Amino acid sequence: MIAARYLLLLLATLAALACRADNTWVWAWDRPEDLRWLPPGVGVAWFAAQFDAQDARFQVRPRRAVLKLRPDTRLLPVLHIEAFHPRRPAALGPEAVTLWANALARHAALLDKPEAPLRRLQIDFEARKGQQDFYLAVLRALRAKLPARTWLSVTALASWCGDEAWLRSLPVDEVVPMYFRMGPAERGLWQQRMLTPNELPERCRQAAGLATDEWHGQAASLGHQPLAAFADRQLYLFAPRRWQPETLSSLPGWSNHHTKTP
Numbered sequence: 001m002i003a004a005r006y007l008l009l010l011l012a013t014l015a016a017l018a019c020r021a022d023n024t025w026v027w028a029w030d031r032p033e034d035l036r037w038l039p040p041g042v043g044v045a046w047f048a049a050q051f052d053a054q055d056a057r058f059q060v061r062p063r064r065a066v067l068k069l070r071p072d073t074r075l076l077p078v079l080h081i082e083a084f085h086p087r088r089p090a091a092l093g094p095e096a097v098t099l100w101a102n103a104l105a106r107h108a109a110l111l112d113k114p115e116a117p118l119r120r121l122q123i124d125f126e127a128r129k130g131q132q133d134f135y136l137a138v139l140r141a142l143r144a145k146l147p148a149r150t151w152l153s154v155t156a157l158a159s160w161c162g163d164e165a166w167l168r169s170l171p172v173d174e175v176v177p178m179y180f181r182m183g184p185a186e187r188g189l190w191q192q193r194m195l196t197p198n199e200l201p202e203r204c205r206q207a208a209g210l211a212t213d214e215w216h217g218q219a220a221s222l223g224h225q226p227l228a229a230f231a232d233r234q235l236y237l238f239a240p241r242r243w244q245p246e247t248l249s250s251l252p253g254w255s256n257h258h259t260k261t262p
Contacts, residue, residue: 038059045077139170151173159190
């Protein structure tokens with residue numbers, strides 16, 4: 001019995017160690033951020049531009065806010081799409097597929113520099129049920145325009161994980177289900193599935209997105225080693241306000257996740 005307990009303790013410890021800081025990303029939205037304090041290995045998925053889709057237009061707004069980083073920080077540029085204007089809904093026909101893909105590809109090309117080749121890119125668009133086929137067409141067109149070396153990630157509504165066939169058709173390297181900002185009924189369903197990734201479609205097992213302000217409520221259901229639940233996944237963290245060292249250090253389980261301080 002004692003040996004079994006020690007074995008369980010060892011396995012839990014190994015799981016916590018397996019969820020290294022280099023599995024973790026923080027989303028840096030379009031606001032002034034100084035992230036030079038981040039622990040080594042923590043990456044920054046940074047807002048590079050927003051695309052506003054209204055009527056037949058698809059207009060780009062590049063990042064405006066200052067972002068301070070250490071030179072060795074892992075980076076993932078994020079292109080965010082807004083297409084939910086209440087009075088000027090986006091046109092989502094075949095012409096829009098070409099318009100969106102061309103605009104996204106042009107901005108990706110601006111991020112691709114000889115001294116810093118674009119190796120990773122994330123698209124953030126909360127496609128609703130009736131928009132999924134259109135979004136799939138955009139991603140296919142975009143994928144064809146990006147350099148073959150570019151690793152492509154997309155954020156995902158948690159509900160996308162209920163459509164395995166559609167997920168398999170996405171021409172991307174990573175899907176990041178966002179397990180936050182959900183209604184009560186949806187939250188209970190998908191946060192439970194988040195804890196049992198083997199029950200999720202394969203595409204939803206690679207990564208997870210959580211919000212720091214919701215973490216305390218979720219951590220109680222994750223046990224005494226909350227981050228061990230994400231040992232085999234990339235973990236993306238969203239903060240509703242500017243990042244501070246205590247934003248991470250106060251997260252339950254973070255001290256076990258990364259004990260070194262810069």
